[in-house]
Each structure stands twice: as C-alpha cells, then as structure tokens.
Amino acid sequence: MKLVKDIMTRDITSVTPDNTMRHFARVLANHRFHGVPVVDIEGKVVGFISDKDLVKSEFPHYDRGNGYFLIRDFAGMAKRLSSVGNQKVEDFMTINPVCVTENDPIIDVVKIILEQGFKVLPVTRDGILVGVVGRAEVCNELLDSGTL
C-alpha cells in the first residue's frame, strides 16, 4: 500500500497568521500556487489560505455560486491590494484545515479530495508541516504506476 510520503511534494512554502494579505498574494504569484498552509513559528499547521480567500478579501461580495472567477494576474492583484493588503492572513484563512500525515494511505487523500473538493492538503508529522499532497501528485502517481 502506497503512502502519502511516497508521492507528496516536499515543499513547505507557507505563510504565518500575521503575514499580510499582500505578502500572501506575492507568495502565490512567485510560486504559482493556488494556496498555501498557514503555520505558526514552530511550523505547526494552524490554517490554510487559498486564491479563493484572496478573491474574497478583495471582493467581499463575491459569490462562488454565480460561476467561476478567474484570476489571471496574481502579481497585478498583489499591487492592487490597497484596501486589504495590510490586513492579516489570519483574518481570511481557514482555521484547523484538513491535513493528512505522511504515513496515511494515498487512498485517504483521494477520498478527501473527492468528498470535500480540496485541491491540495498539508502533510504533517506531529502537527508540523512536512509537505503537501493534492490532485497533481495523485494524478502523477496514477499516470506513472497505473494504481494507488
């Protein structure tokens, strides 16, 4: 049985609760991510913040039910974040996000992705961020080995 640690991406790019939304937008722009874990000073996962949260911060009345909202230029958006740019990540993040551990079976990730619609999940060891796993890693594994 393959485990999360066999396919996870060992990158722990993250933001902290007291980082500004402008900083978060720059992280997304520089790394081309759609979201990152939020960690405390010890690296413990305390939240998750995504591009959707960024949209909601700039357009509070944005309603997902009305259709798709595409952000084509995160860098430009980071510059435009005049109103909420100095507000903190903790005001917009999802608290206590769903995480998996590196020794969980991959199939658990698939269930969470399918049932709860997440694109990416933080991977932890004793609560500390050690990587991320999501649709991309699961798809790559399926393409490479044809099975989970």
Added chain:
Amino acid sequence: MPGHLNRVRDLERHPGGKGINIAMMLGAMGVETLATGFLGKAPSRFIQERLHKRNITTNFVHIGGVTRHNYFIVDPINDNRTLIDEEGPIITSEELDIFIETYKRLLHRSEIVIIAGSLPRNVQFKFYCKLLSMANEKGIMTILNTVEDNMLECMKFHPYLIMPDLRSADGILGIPVEGAENLYRAACSILKKGTNIAVVTFDGINFLISTPQGCFEASPPEIEIQSRLKTGDGMIAGIVYELSRGGSVRDAIKTGMACATATALNLNGNIYSLEDISKHLDNVSVKEVIY
C-alpha cells in the same frame, strides 16, 4: 578554442552551489535534509524537482531576479577543466526579511545548520553572522563553508565546523595556500579562532582537519581523479552524516574523505547513494599528524 565557433558535444544540467551540493549528497545518504535560500524565476522548478527527487524538503524564498548559471567546461582533448561562475542576482531588503522569517521558523525543526557558499553581491558578511547567532540561540550545531572575507567576523559566533573556500585564494589568515606545513598551520589557526573542527584543503583532494582531539590528515586511495568540483562539499556532507548519527570525530573525517573520494570519481561530482561512499571507507587514509 577562443575566437572560434565551439560546439558543445555533451551537456548535463545539475542544480548546484555549495549548499545545494551538500544537501543533494546528504539526501543521497538518506539524511533528512531541508534546503532553503533564494531562488530566481527561471530555473526554480528544475532545481526544486531535482531536490525533491532526493527526498530533500524545500522552502526557498522566490525572488524577482534570475538565479545564476555556472559552467564547468570539460576539454577532453587538452585534458583540462574550466569553471565559469556568473554573478548572482541582487536580493532586495524585503526578500532578505522574508528569508530571515523563514529561517527562524526552520530552526525549530533543525539539528544542524550548514551555511555554505558565497553571499549575494549586495549582502554583507553580517548576514551570515546573524544566521549563526540565531542558530546559536537555539543551541543548534552550525557549519560554515565560505570565503575568508565572510568567515572572519563569523568566527566570533563559533561555528562547530569551519571550512574556508580557498578555490580562488592565495592565502588564509596570512598563510600561503601551498605546502603541507602551511596546510597544518592554517587548520590550527582556524581552530584557535574558536571552532571545534577546522577543515582545510589546498588541492581539493587532500585535507587537514584540526580538532581539539588532534590534527588529522585525510587522503583518498589511489584513484583516477575525474573532478575536484565538489570534493570539499563531499567532505562536509560525510562529516555531517556521521555527526548526525552520533559518530566520533575520527569516524566523521573518515566518512567525509570517503564521500570526497566518491565525488572525485565522477566528472559531475555527484553521488547517488550511501553505497557510493561506503565502498571507499576501508581505503581512505586518516592519520593523526604532528608537525
């Protein structure tokens, strides 16, 4: 050939730089390793993917500038090697601040911190002093591998191991970079400045390691050297591998020499597994010396 069209027959691309080299070697040896630093736009994905393949965790600060390319040109006809180092990008003060915040967080999960390589051209040596000081506050073992100009002030923060980068130096602490006696003097002088292990090499293949337990000369077995590009990085990686397992200093030097030997046998200086190193353990020479 200068002044002519020169076609490249064979090209390999590898992520590099002292810190990356050491991390890649530790990853190959199965040591849980985390790489951080500054990554420019162009090759960031390539570098991170190569590190991830070695099970190395990454947490880089992505910067606006472009990461430099260095070129190692092998001329098999004239049997020489040429290294061309580009100058790296400017790092903004904001990018430096983000790095410090990241580093501070990473210290919580670190047992050994290796600070290696040159500094960005607009960053002063005090930056390394700050990193050492922050690690000291957490009681974390530190290792410093850089040029003398960056090293001198940093010695006040007593890195556990210091290895000066002498590749383009004429001397170290006023001692000329030639001769066995000078090698010994250089290692002892660095040790006296306040470190536990001083590693010095003048030729990239024979090492003098000065410790409070004694001074050791480490040499490879009789081998056909392909490259001295990463032998110093190999020495550090081997020492760190052994220290991380609680090994003795003498064993650490032996493993360091075995690792340096393994890198010397590959033109690209890479090692791919612990077996690449362990097969040299019985053949390297580590002997205590007194001048």
